[in-house]
Amino acid sequence: MKNQVQLITYVDRLSGGGFKHLKTLLNTQLAGLFGGVHVLPFFDPIDGSDAGFDPKDHTSVDPRLGSWEDVNALADDVEVMADLIVNHISEESPQFKAFQNDPPHSPYRDLFLTLDRVFPKGASGADLLAIYRPRPGLPFSVKTLGNGQRELLWTTFTPAQLDIDVQSPAGRAYLRAILDQFQRAHIKHIRLDAAGYAIKKPGTSCFMLPETFAFIGELTREAHARGMEVLVEIHAYYQTQIQIAQNVDWVYDFALPPLILHALMRQSSQALSHWLAIRPRNALTVLDTHDGIGIIDIGGDATDRATLPGLVPDEELSQLVDWIHDNARGQSRLATGAAASNLDLYQINCTFYDALGAQDERYLLARAVQFFVPGIPQVYYVGLLAGLNDLELLAKTQVGRDINRHYYTPEEIHAACALPVVQKLFELIRLRNHHPAFQGTFHSEAPSPTSLILHWQWQAHYARLMVDFKDAHYTLETSQSPN
Numbered sequence: 108m109k110n111q112v113q114l115i116t117y118v119d120r121l122s123g124g125g126f127k128h129l130k131t132l133l134n135t136q137l138a139g140l141f142g143g144v145h146v147l148p149f150f151d152p153i154d155g156s157d158a159g160f161d162p163k164d165h166t167s168v169d170p171r172l173g174s175w176e177d178v179n180a181l182a183d184d185v186e187v188m189a190d191l192i193v194n195h196i197s198e199e200s201p202q203f204k205a206f207q208n209d210p211p212h213s214p215y216r217d218l219f220l221t222l223d224r225v226f227p228k229g230a231s232g233a234d235l236l237a238i239y240r241p242r243p244g245l246p247f248s249v250k251t252l253g254n255g256q257r258e259l260l261w262t263t264f265t266p267a268q269l270d271i272d273v274q275s276p277a278g279r280a281y282l283r284a285i286l287d288q289f290q291r292a293h294i295k296h297i298r299l300d301a302a303g304y305a306i307k308k309p310g311t312s313c314f315m316l317p318e319t320f321a322f323i324g325e326l327t328r329e330a331h332a333r334g335m336e337v338l339v340e341i342h343a344y345y346q347t348q349i350q351i352a353q354n355v356d357w358v359y360d361f362a363l364p365p366l367i368l369h370a371l372m373r374q375s376s377q378a379l380s381h382w383l384a385i386r387p388r389n390a391l392t393v394l395d396t397h398d399g400i401g402i403i404d405i406g407g408d409a410t411d412r413a414t415l416p417g418l419v420p421d422e423e424l425s426q427l428v429d430w431i432h433d434n435a436r437g438q439s440r441l442a443t444g445a446a447a448s449n450l451d452l453y454q455i456n457c458t459f460y461d462a463l464g465a466q467d468e469r470y471l472l473a474r475a476v477q478f479f480v481p482g483i484p485q486v487y488y489v490g491l492l493a494g495l496n497d498l499e500l501l502a503k504t505q506v507g508r509d510i511n512r513h514y515y516t517p518e519e520i521h522a523a524c525a526l527p528v529v530q531k532l533f534e535l536i537r538l539r540n541h542h543p544a545f546q547g548t549f550h551s552e553a554p555s556p557t558s559l560i561l562h563w564q565w566q567a568h569y570a571r572l573m574v575d576f577k578d579a580h581y582t583l584e585t586s587q588s589p590n
């Protein structure tokens with residue numbers, strides 16, 4: 108993966124059109140800023156029940172965005188990352204329709220997970236309560252099949268997203284077909300979405316089991332054989348993330364965003380400094396994504412908080428949630444928890460700019476820290492433009508995460524690019540992309556409880572970031588870059 112900043116974006120929500128519009132934008136107003144782009148689900152359709160994460164056809168581009176030829180053309184300019192939605196498929200998919208119409212004879216009869224297939228001897232109350240789910244209730248939905256039979260199908264996320272049996276021949280063939288299509292489109296990186304939930308085993312939590320690691324390893328080998336690197340997306344206890352990182356190409360540093368917020372709230376570098384000492388280096392660093400700001404990633408283990416504490420104490424985690432809501436003027440409360448049909452129990456839905464009270468200096472400080480932490484930085488399109496919470500879209504859709512999924516018009520993009528905070532962010536991106544120091548070695552130190560120094564060195568070139576969380580101020584020192 109190229110050691111430059113990457114963009115995370117929906118095609119239509121940033122470009123105002125399809126892949127051709129996005130390609131033009133990356134070559135004009137955003138020229139030279141990104142070495143890669145994670146294109147969020149562009150499959151058919153992009154406007155299902157979960158903003159593209161419930162594809163009807165995972166091997167087809169939504170025609171409103173373009174074609175696989177257009178994806179290929181974008182990949183000629185920048186490295187492209189695409190989502191491999193591992194865990195589930197839409198109930199509108201041809202595969203489910205075929206299974207639903209003729210369950211005994213469908214070639215997809217083994218693709219879908221019923222309660223009985225996972226628990227052939229029946230499930231006790233304890234079995235069901237042991238299943239880990241990031242949303243309230245049990246992960247099952249009743250579906251009526253063509254013969255009138257009613258089945259309890261496994262649905263980890265929503266009733267419209269049917270979990271697949273990734274260990275069955277039909278499941279393996281389904282995933283391989285997607286990988287083959289990605290290879291033909293010259294996609295270099297894939298993101299395994301919801302992979303932690305892929306394996307179901309009686310008597311367990313059905314989340315990040317030893318069998319899950321084995322499955323991720325097998326899928327990674329399949330991707331490597333096609334010339335693709337793999338990023339695994341999992342929100343989990345921080346020790347689990349460290350373990351996952353030892354077995355895959357890339358993981359997200361999901362602990363970094365809440366730890367930076369915590370450092371600013373507490374005016375303390377201690378928790379963040381500790382994380383920098385133990386975190387995986389093969390990480391993509393983010394502050395914001397298409398989902399909310401994760402909290403679970405720095406909290407205690409949900410299964411044993413007493414003996415497996417988090418990176419910050421529980422009481423400080425609660426204070427952090429309130430601090431973010433206060434900074435966002437209460438707007439994030441309208442989109443978080445049980446509000447606005449939101450079901451994610453471990454995320455705060457808010458733009459990162461608003462989470463910092465829309466204060467430019469705080470925001471640029473957070474971005475500077477992100478860019479100096481080892482790994483490959485990714486910047487979400489709303490964060491790139493210092494976007495504010497979209498209350499109008501939230502009110503329209505009543506989907507909590509839409510508060511941070513604005514549809515930008517060309518005029519809005521032009522106006523945002525002229526903002527001083529965005530111009531300074533562009534400067535930080537160019538520094539991270541081109542200064543030779545970032546090819547070298549990294550070390551960090553906390554000279555005081557409120558400060559942090561992040562330093563890169565390569566030969567005679569250096570880049571040093573000095574942060575004071577008490578004053579929310581940062582200073583940059585760099586050698587002269589030949590670029």
